[in-house]
Amino acid sequence: MRKWYPLLLAALAFLISIAVYSRLPDPMPTHWNMQGQVDDYSARPVGAFLMPVIILAMTALIPLLPKIDPRGGNYVKFEASYLAIMNATITVMFLIHLFAIASALGVNISVGRVVPAAVGLLFVVIGNLLPRVRPNWMVGIRNPWTLSSDRVWERAHRVGGYMMMALGVLLLLTAPFVPGVATFMVVVCGTLAVGLGITVYSYILWKREKGT
Secondary structure, eight states, rough: OTTTTTHHHHHHHHHHHHHHHHGGGGEEEHHHHHHHEEEEEEEEEHHHHHHHHHHHHHHHHHHHHHSSSSGGGGGGSSHHHHHHHHHHHHHHHHHHHHHHHHHHHTTTOOOHHHHHHHHHHHHHHHHHHHOOOHHHHHOOOOOOHHHHHHHHHHOOOOHHHHHHHHHHHHHHHHHHSOHHHHHHHHHHHHHHHHHHHHHHHHHHHHHHHHHH
């Protein structure tokens, strides 16, 4: 089921766009500012089908990445987690597509609140799965220090998973109640803090392992 799930979502995304295509405005809203207000539009074909095409492309990448990864043999050690991470990412993309279509049809949806909440849920899921990811070149926290040491990889992913889950919970708690600008700052600043923190932590682990 996990292997068919993203293909099912891709098909549903296309079918939904086709079903409502004639009712969509042209151009249709495709971007919202920090206040949750529409600030950019795209031609109807782009707005209706760009996200389904991206979902389909990601679906095609799922079986391809282990085959082209120099450390592809490690994927068998975390296959379930790999599929769960990819499926969770595609699910959030599918939900964002639904929100955009519904908004274009005039449904009163606060995109500036529901999208950060969906991203927060994705962070929680991925953060929970990160410690199970084994060394590879495509998925996870990839920097010179995690890729040069399996021990650094494992410890960095354990701590990085906790950090990502904490950021996800923060987004889930703030998105429904905090104004859009503040939520946007939480997303940006939180993501930068997690990225910088885990990079520095990886480097420190690597230096300690080398005894310098």
